[in-house]
Amino acid sequence: MTVNSIAQFAPRAHTAATRPQQEAAPGPALPQEKYDVVAQSVSLVTPMELTDMAFKLPSPASRIDAVKEVLTVQDAWDMGITGxxxxxxxxxxxxxxxxxxxDRLVAFKDYVNGRDGVDNAYDDNGHGSHCAGLVGGDGSKADGRFKGPAFEASIIGVKVLDGVGGGQMSNVVKGIQWAIKHKDDYNIRVMSLSLGAGSNLKEDDDIVAQAIQAALDADIVPVVAAGNSGPAKFTIGTPGISSAALTVGAYDDKNTADHGDDTMAFFSSRGPTTRDxxxxxxxxxxxxxxxxxRSPGSSIDHADVTKLGxxxxxxxxxxMATPVTAGVVALVRQxxxxxxxxxxxDILxxxxxxxxxxKAILAGHGLVDPAAAVRKALSLKEQKPAA
Structure with a gap:
């Protein structure tokens, strides 16, 4: 399967590093024949003309607390909903x-190197940890800033990608199946997949899309990255093509809480899906x-990316947009x-x-609204007739 995304350390994965990205990317490249799925970030080798469209920070410390200041998550927390x-x-x-x-990392499964168990948990790339923090970090090392929406949720780590952010479709499917199998052990109600690959298949013929459907059928909400192959249309990757996935695009807040200047990120993949x-x-x-x-000693930690302490x-x-949304899903499920x-x-x-x-092919239904989603969920709970 051909990968259509941009790699963290070569032209192929999907997390966008936040430094002037014209520098040569450090670390090993991702050979095309080795990987068929990659982490969804924008790489360090993004073309200059695209890099110039991203907002610049005078210093890392000047970055606003986007989850709290751009979204309505504080209102949800004030309702006692924390995941x-x-x-x-x-x-x-x-x-x-x-x-x-x-102590909220409650399980760890490793399909790459077989180092299972929380006591063995690790991240040699750094991408998955960054995503985990955007789901449910509690900001304790930042004086309460930079919390994920679901800062009291339990995190289950499932490693399916290696140290340079690539992997096999078969391992992604295994990871999804493992989460389904163990959903009752850890109350897994949400899965976050910030990974993907190009797909020319209908979703019914795509093995990862089929696994996403199985997760939804098992009452788990699959939250999936759209990909970073924008601004062209028809660039949604798999498993984001799945109609069973809650597919997430990236929103650019321009480092302000005011929504008036906001846009979709230039790199965010656009729909519609290629075949369906x-x-x-x-x-x-x-x-x-x-x-x-930040994951000490990881590939991203060694890369020329912006660090904050x-x-x-x-x-x-x-x-990054995907785990933020997964955290909001956790709030609604609580x-x-x-x-x-x-x-x-549907509520989200x-x-x-x-x-x-x-257009919907850029942003779907719009910017996720944690407070409105939680209020809707609570109102439906109140309307449920007594047994």
Missing amino acids: KGVGVAVIDTGVYPHPDLG KNVKPDIAAPGVQMVSF AYYVLLSGTS ANPELSARQVM KETADPMADT
Whole structure:
């Protein structure tokens, strides 16, 4: 399968590094024949003309707390909804046991090197850890800043990509199947997949899209990155092509809380899907210059990316927008555990904040709105007739 995304360290994965990206990318390249799926980030070798479209920061410390200041998540927290008790499977490059997770990394499965178990948890790339923090970091090493939406959720790390961010479709399918099998062990109600590859197949013929459908059928909400192959249309990768996926595009907040200057990120993949012509993405979330976990000794940690102290790094991509959305899904699932996965997905779409003058093939239903989604979930709980 041909990969259509941009790699973190070669022209192929999908997390966007947040430095002037014209420098040569460090680390090993991803040989085309070795990998058929990659992490969804924008690479260090993004063309200059695209790099110039991203906002620049005077210093890393000047980055706003985008999850809290751009989204309505504080209102959800004020309702007592923090993701507590909900399990989120981060299917990615692994998860480093960052201090901001405390004891909430509750399981770790490794399909790359076989180092299973929380005591062996690691991330030799750094991408999966960054995503885990955007789901549920508690900001303890940043004086409470840079929390994920679901900062009391449980994190389940499933490593299916290697140290340079590439992997095999078969391992991604295994990772999804493992999460389904163990959903009751860890109350896995959400999975976050910031990975993908190009697909010329109909979703019914795509093995990863089929696995995503199985997850939804098992009452797990699959949140999937759209990819970073924009601004062209028909660039949604698999498994984001799946109609069973909540496919996420990256929103550019321009480092302000004011939505008036916001746009979709230039790199965010556009729909519709190539073969089925489905409108994708479904929703958007902040995905540019996002602050989250730094994984010591990882490939990203050694790369020329913007770091914020000893514990955080700034990255961009639909990879970052996806776990933010997965964290919001965890809030909704805590707010009303009786809702099905399909109902939860519908709520996020229905309550999203539409983006003016932005086509659905760019932003789907609009910017995710945590407070509105939680309120809707709670209202449905209140309307349920007594037994």
